[in-house]
Amino acid sequence: MNQWKKLYVLGSGCFGKVYYAVKMDPFSSCAHDVVAVKCADVSRSSSLQLEAQVLATLKGSPHVVQFFGSDISLDNNILTYNLYLEYASAGSLHDLIVNSKRGILSLPEKQVVYLTYQLLKGIQDVHNTGWVHCDIKPTNVLIFKYAQHIGLHLKLSDFGMSSKIAQGMTYTTGTVMSNRGDLAYAPPESLTSSFPGKAYDIWSLGCTVSEMMTGYQVWVYRNNNDLQWNIMYGDPIIPTYVSENARDFLYKCFIKDPLRRWTTEQLLQHPFIQQAYYMLG
Numbered sequence: 001m002n003q004w005k006k007l008y009v010l011g012s013g014c015f016g017k018v019y020y021a022v023k024m025d026p027f028s029s030c031a032h033d034v035v036a037v038k039c040a041d042v043s044r045s046s047s048l049q050l051e052a053q054v055l056a057t058l059k060g061s062p063h064v065v066q067f068f069g070s071d072i073s074l075d076n077n078i079l080t081y082n083l084y085l086e087y088a089s090a091g092s093l094h095d096l097i098v099n100s101k102r103g104i105l106s107l108p109e110k111q112v113v114y115l116t117y118q119l120l121k122g123i124q125d126v127h128n129t130g131w132v133h134c135d136i137k138p139t140n141v142l143i144f145k146y147a148q149h150i151g152l153h154l155k156l157s158d159f160g161m162s163s164k165i166a167q168g169m170t171y172t173t174g175t176v177m178s179n180r181g182d183l184a185y186a187p188p189e190s191l192t193s194s195f196p197g198k199a200y201d202i203w204s205l206g207c208t209v210s211e212m213m214t215g216y217q218v219w220v221y222r223n224n225n226d227l228q229w230n231i232m233y234g235d236p237i238i239p240t241y242v243s244e245n246a247r248d249f250l251y252k253c254f255i256k257d258p259l260r261r262w263t264t265e266q267l268l269q270h271p272f273i274q275q276a277y278y279m280l281g
């Protein structure tokens with residue numbers, strides 16, 4: 001993959017940096033002229049290597065960022081692990097939310113329906129390949145292009161916290177999950193049981209959908225202890241000014257018992273999401 005030249009930093013995460021890179025060799029076989037390259041010191045690249053493993057199983061999913069391969073390079077005398085991804089030209093869902101007017105119906109409900117439908121399709125593909133994403137939140141949802149007749153095209157990204165679905169496991173109380181993503185989007189069971197199931201991503205989806213509607217995170221908290229208490233014993237604030245269908249959809253995502261929380265299949269049949277099928281025609 002050394003036909004790519006890293007031009008500038010797009011962003012950074014706890015793993016390392018993401019660069020915008022252009023193709024050096026115009027005759028190479030890769031169909032893309034630009035890519036996003038996620039980089040980390042080889043010695044600290046375990047989450048990027050996990051991400052490569054997960055993304056390889058999700059090739060072709062329309063709502064998951066596409067992966068072109070990985071390699072190791074010597075950058076400024078540092079052995080660097082590189083992960084080559086399709087480049088999202090329109091930023092993240094977080095950018096879209098903060099650039100919209102915060103408050104009542106931050107994004108119009110019709111738009112939220114279509115965006116949520118795409119997130120559900122992406123999550124369904126992740127679950128069907130045997131993974132749980134474990135870090136769904138607006139900064140980890142990338143926007144690819146604007147198709148005027150239907151709206152924005154979203155894809156899930158940042159699979160560095162993903163976990164294999166443990167077959168036949170039950171939700172037992174034990175060690176707190178070690179690979180939990182951002183606590184503000186994490187479900188109650190992440191604080192009491194030691195492995196994540198598919199229901200983890202549904203709770204995080206609910207937090208993300210609510211944020212699209214209000215412009216704010218579901219929890220108001222002063223510190224981590226406060227946040228943990230809210231997640232365990234509080235109820236996420238569901239906006240009162242959204243439609244009955246939207247409210248019910250959020251209730252189904254925020255069922256505290258992960259075994260009763262709705263699945264992607266059930267949520268795709270929910271009346272809130274059914275509206276997306278009419279929009280798609």
Ligand SMILES: Nc1ncnc2c1ncn2[C@@H]1O[C@H](COP(=O)(O)OP(=O)(O)OP(=O)(O)O)[C@@H](O)[C@H]1O
Pocket residue numbers: 010011012013014015018036065085086087088089092139140142157158
């Ligand atoms: N494929 C991509 N195309 C365009 N920009 C990207 C791409 N992947 C990541 N970025 C940018 O790089 C930033 C950091 O990447 P990444 O999403 O992996 O980390 P993060 O979620 O922001 O941080 P953390 O790892 O702490 O959760 C993103 O917020 C986004 O702005």
